[in-house]
Each structure stands twice: as structure tokens, then as C-alpha cells.
Amino acid sequence: MTIQATGASSGGRWLSGIGVAREERWAAPDTRRLLQLALAGIWLLDAVLQFQSFMFTRGFAQMLGGTAQGNPAVIAGPISWSARLIGQHGTAANAIFAVIQLLIALGIAWRPTIRLALGASIAWALGVWWLGEGLGGILNGAASPVNGAPGAVIIYALLAVLLWPGRPGRPAPFVAGRFTGAALARSLWLVLWGSLAYLALQPATRAPHALSGMISGMASGEPGWLAGVDNHLGAFLGHRGPAAAVVLAVVLAVVAVGVWLPRPAARAVIVLAVVAAAAIWIAEGLGGMLTGGGTDPNSGLLLALLAVAYWPLAGRSPVITQSASPEGA
């Protein structure tokens, strides 16, 4: 990438002069912009996954309707209603869903529409979290860090808030704190990872054979290498499930409080968070994307992206000036 907002070379002026390049309106992506682009990429992957054949069948509506089970009536009612509606108009509804996700992805990637797209992504994610994921199962006792709790889609919304453009002059020790401020960003991190630690100690994860069964169950339909990993991991945890759940909870709790530690320790914790997220993603079978029935990459990939946004920045807290900040980022 060679066009820079500040690189007004003579050739660059020529390009602007003939209307080919608009250097004054574009700057190289900074870290926050790169993370926004990564988020856009995941939305785009979601959109393409939504175009899969399975999503146009009644099976998709049944899958959505299944998330109502065990939830309070006030939550389950709208889920069942929307699943019925989608089941009756499966083709049109799914096409609309896929196009919305495609527009969100391209809107985040295209700088002039980033705020609109991030705002839409928050609204869409909250709707899907309720009507499509049953609030991630946190109210029906089925939630576990290994099965995507607290709902992958809510992490999209969280990332959209943390990576929101604006407030360029605000100093922050990590990228995720630039818009909300470091204190609120750390609090959100604590709530998310702390809730994962809590869920790891609940019966859905801690019961004998719960973890093992959950991970082995992900192997179905996966390619050989991933099925092998999940089956071996499931077998290994067969008689060690409760202990493994406690270890997982401790790791997640350390990650939750780690962003308050001094920079070197916080960096180590972020690395631990990325490793934990990668392990969760493998245990989730990469969200079932390789089975032809996955609607998204599930929570592991998003947790890793979130962790990168909390990487402690070197030196003084950066102050991004308006002129140097990429447009819209």
C-alpha cells in the first residue's frame, strides 16, 4: 500500500490532479482500522456461510427454533415465532439475512459508511443473539465456553462498540479503549471473560463427561484431522472433565483480570487469551464451518480478535491526531 494521506509526492499530486487517486482522503490503516477490517472479514465470511444450501432449508428454521428450549417464556416466545416465520418464508428470509450481513461487511470495510455499518451490526447482532442464539444459552443452563457461550454474535456487537471510530485524541493503553475509554473497556473485558470463567464451573461444563461429550460431539461431519483432534481431546477429557473445567475456569479468570496488570504481565495474559481462544475454537470444531452447516465461525475466532484489541501498546499512551487518523477509523 503506497498511497498515504501525508505522502504528497509530485507523482501523487499528478494522480490527484487527473482524478485517479484522492490521496487527501485516504490514509494507511492504523491498528484500529486493521481490526475493523478483520471484523469486516468475519462478517463477510458469515454472509457467505449464510448462502449455503442448508440455510435455505427448513432445517435452518428448526435450528433457530431449537434455541428456545429451556429459556423463560418471555425469551422463548419470540424465538419460536421468528423461527416459524423463517420456516414459512425460508428462501426469502435467508437471502435477506445473507444480504444484510454482506452489506454490513462491505459497509465496515468502506470507510465512508463505517459508522452506519457498525451501528447496524450492533442492532443486527443483538437481534440474532436473542432470536437466533437464544441469548447464547446463558438462561437455560446449556451455556459453556466450549459451545460458544455467551453467544458468538454478541462478541460482534462488543467489537463494534470497542472499535467504533472517533475520539481520535483520546489516549488509551490499548486499541479497544480508544472510544469507550480504558476503564469501561477493561470492565467489558472483565464481564466477558469473567462470565466465561463462571460458566466453566457450571454443570454444563463441569459435570462428568460433559466437556468430553461436548467436544467429541463437534467431530461429527468434520474433516479427518479436525475430527481426530476433537475425538482425541474428548477421549482425553473423558475421566478428567471436572478437573479440566476447573483449570479452564482458572485460566479464564486470570485472563479476565489480566488487563489490569502492568504492561509486561498484561501482554503475557493477552497471549494466554489468544491461546485459550484458539483452543476453544478447535474444541468448537471451528464453528462447524467445514461441515456445510455452520452459520458463523463461533466464539473462538472472535475472542482471539478481541484479545488482540487489548494488546498493551508500547511507550506512552498514543494520541491519534485527526490529520493522521485514517478517515472514518
Next chain:
Amino acid sequence: MAGPSWLAYTFAGVMIITAAYCVSRLVIARRRHRPTDHQVDAVHILMGVAMAGMLVPRLRIFWAGGWEIVFGAAAAWFTWQAIRGLRSQDAIGRGQRHHLQHALACLAMLYMFLAAASASRAVAAGSAMSGMAGGAAHFPTLALVLAFALLGYVVWTTDRLPSLAPVAAFAAPGVPVPVLTGAAASSSTAGDTSGSTLPAGDHAPAGRGWGPPVSPRLAACCEIAMGVTMGYALILML
């Protein structure tokens, strides 16, 4: 290739429009003396036609095995160009690095044709053998990795759209165009949205009445459409 037929026709239509547009780019570039990246436009035409045939079988126009040869050769060519660019020290040579993305797209096409051919052979060999044969030759993880890379490239290209001003297809020639070098030349070529230079053979000679490059922003839009469609096709193969 599975999926709703109306969706396949929609994507195939987008591919045909893209290919037709790239034909028009080459014609305009030749007739109005405007620079473009001929290699990239040409491969986009081939990809558009090939993708349309893959999505809608009745649009297939090539013999079995033909596209594999075409895209294998194209992938090798663009990879070689990119390697030359990576080794090069001068600005024009460095500009060749953007050919990596075209090499990636050609490899994705090659993968899809090989996987489809393998699946067809497996079906022809009988249902008992189909799962085994298809599974052996068709690597879903590779398809997912290629889809990830292509969709990432789509996002990367979209981010650069504001840097590419729309240029009218019939912009008047006669604007003096200096030889493009280094950063100054970035994003001015057809299909090149990653900040590269025109290939050496496509440089507009200064003072010879060459017009501005042919619509860089529309070239980037073609790459976006192609990337999304190829990502869709790869995901269908999982």
C-alpha cells in the same frame, strides 16, 4: 455445485457482467490509448466466464480439463511475476508484488475445477466409492483457507476504494501522463488496488497523449465481486 438455482444464476450473471466489463476495458484501453493492466483484465475475463460455467452448467464453454490448464498456467505466471517483484529493488519491480493476489485467485480457480472434476469422477465411479474418492481428492480445509484469503482480499480492496476516484470510461485522451514510478503510480492500474505500479510494458509514455487509466475504482469493484463469488463457490464445496 449445490445451492439454490436462482442464487447460482445471480452470481453467474454478476460474473458475466464482470467479464464483459473487462473486455470493454481492454477495448477502451487500446482504442483510446489509456493504460490498463492487460494481464489482470484478461485473467478476469477468463475467471468470469469460468465461474459462470461452474455455477450454471449450461454456461460451460470449455472442454473437460481445459480450465485447469488455463488457471494452472495463469497461477504459475502470476506467482513468477510476484516472486520477481519480491526480489526486485526498484519501484516498478516492487509493484509486481500485487500479482500475488491474482496468483491466489488463479489457485482458487484451479482448486475448484480439480475438486469438481474429482467429485464428478467419484459420482461416475459409483455411490459406494464416491465418498471415499471425493474425500481423498477434495480438501475442505484448503477450500476454507482459500475462502478466508479471498474474502480478506475483498475487505482489503474495499478499504482502498475511497483512494480510487472514479474515472469516466470515455475520459478524453491528451492529458500528459508522466511515467509512473513507485508510490506515485499506486492504485492507478486496472485491477491493481494494492498499491502497485503498471507493468513495465503498460506504462504510458510521457507526452504521447495517453489518457488517464481506465476506471481504477470499477476495476476494484470487479475484484470485489469476483472475490465474493469465488468465496461463495469455495464455501459451497465444503
